[in-house]
Amino acid sequence: MKITVMTADENIITLEVDRDESVENLKALLEVETQVPLNQQQLLFNGKEIRNADKLGAIGVNDGDLVMMVVGATAAASSSPSARDIAQNPDGSAVNPVAFQQHLLRDSNLMAQLFQADPELAQTLLGNDVNRLQEMLRQRHQQKSEMRRRQDEEMALHYADPFDVEAQKKIEAAIRQKGIDENWAAALEHNPEAFARVVMLYVDMDVNGVPLKAFVDSGAQSTIISKSCAERCGLLRLLDQRYKGIAQGVGQTEILGRIHVAPIKIGNVFYPCSFLVLDSPNMDFLFGLDMLRKHQCVIDLKENVLRFGGGEVSVPFLQEKDIPSRDQDEENLLNQASGSGTQVTSGVKANTPSQPAGDLSNSTEFEGKVARLIELGFSRGEVIQALKFFDGNEDQAAGYLFGG
Incomplete structure (x- = not known):
């Protein structure tokens, strides 16, 4: 040896x-x-x-x-x-x-x-986490021991009775596992960054003059703010409770209402923004697809920046050390986001009341308006809600959809 x-x-x-x-x-x-x-x-x-x-x-x-x-x-x-x-x-x-x-x-x-x-x-x-280092060393040792054990089992199977059904099943399982191990080894050699922890996208942002760490999520349909954060930003007085409801997704979260417009500051430039206000104490602010699209934002991962207005303003994504520690568990954060508000993620629906507008949904004219607004890039649910809110006025509904 x-x-x-x-x-x-x-x-x-x-x-x-x-x-x-x-x-x-x-x-x-x-x-x-x-x-x-x-x-x-x-x-x-x-x-x-x-x-x-x-x-x-x-x-x-x-x-x-x-x-x-x-x-x-x-x-x-x-x-x-x-x-x-x-x-x-x-x-x-x-x-x-x-x-x-x-x-x-x-x-x-x-x-x-x-x-x-x-x-x-x-x-x-x-890093400085000695316990994490010890845990990883044990994991690596266990992986090597497991690999050696499998190699020994494979050697034993070479001498097994070829007519033994159980032995053949073990050989099949060993071949399949060998393919998995080879795939893992190839990924470790050629794509090692795939095993590293992914840091979520955050940017510094001022909401109504209050600095926040905003979670950027292009998979969330709507921009959301928690009740406590809205209160800190002095926006709770603008809460429109006509938009109360229940968001259903991964769990349920109460929709307290909507703030139709408030200023956010990116760099030295101010932009109008609207939010859904949620009863979600574990997440302050999520910058969703509605505002990303409205302000023509570009998530530039090569330069690690978020660009507004097609590039007129750029703000860097925060490093892991600058992200609030409670938000560094991305799985927990995504679960909160996906179940915390209407239209936050695809497939999430909410019971949002609207003003009386008669039985518009059954008319041919109403369906024509719905079809035209859908062609502009909005979902059927958003279009119907907007038309009912404005008593079927197509122009007002379109302005609301583009502005909100």
Whole structure:
């Protein structure tokens, strides 16, 4: 079997040894390779010193394992944390995660390789969350162990009875899993960023003079603001309760009404904006498709900016560190958005009252108006609601739809 020996000056030596070889004989081989006398060598495996009389196989040294060698004065300090702490526990976690992290960060070549092969682990090493690092090291160790287990099972299946139905089922499952593993490995090599965490799109925005972190969501049909946020912005007095209802989506959220127009400031430019006001304490402000379309916004992911008015104003998307911590769970946020307001996402409907307009929906003239407004890019539900609100006046309904 082959083992790797790392010296105190971080030189790597690969040796071919037998499982029944003694540690003393291994030291003799290292003396030839490193010119370090046998009696000045100390070998560490999994953070523990191994004695000269020990057999490599008996102490758990397997093919591909790493053994540390310390020399001279360093060797005398058998309990030195700097020698042991960069090793890993049997479950894959670091003996001393802080020392392990610092050791890897000092190796620029290794970090460059990690950013290519495992960007998620590399990003975790750059952070300060030691618990997250330990968790990821255990996951990687578990993945490798699982892969080795599957390889052993595949080898065993090669010698299975070809007429055994159960054995054939296992072979089929192994082939299918091998395809999945190969696909995963290819993605890890050629598309590693797919495994990194996706940060949601936020921009800085002033609503009625109050600075906010606005969540930009082109999948939400309407721009929404929470009741508490509307109150902070001094807009609750403008709430039109004729638009009360119940939004049905992922769960239900009460629609308190609508604020028809209020100023938002992007950069140094003011834009008119309308909002649905929701009873949603966990999300302040969502900038939806209605306002993105009205102000001809462009989500430019190459430059990482949101452009207004076709490019007259650009505002950068916030970095992860600038996003409110409660909003960094994108799955939770999307669930709130999809179930928190009328027309927030596709398939979400609300019971919104309208002013009496007679039985317009059955007339041929009314259907003609609906068809013409739908051609302008609005949904049938939006068109019918607007026509009923304005007693069938097509021009007023169109102006409302384009303005709101």
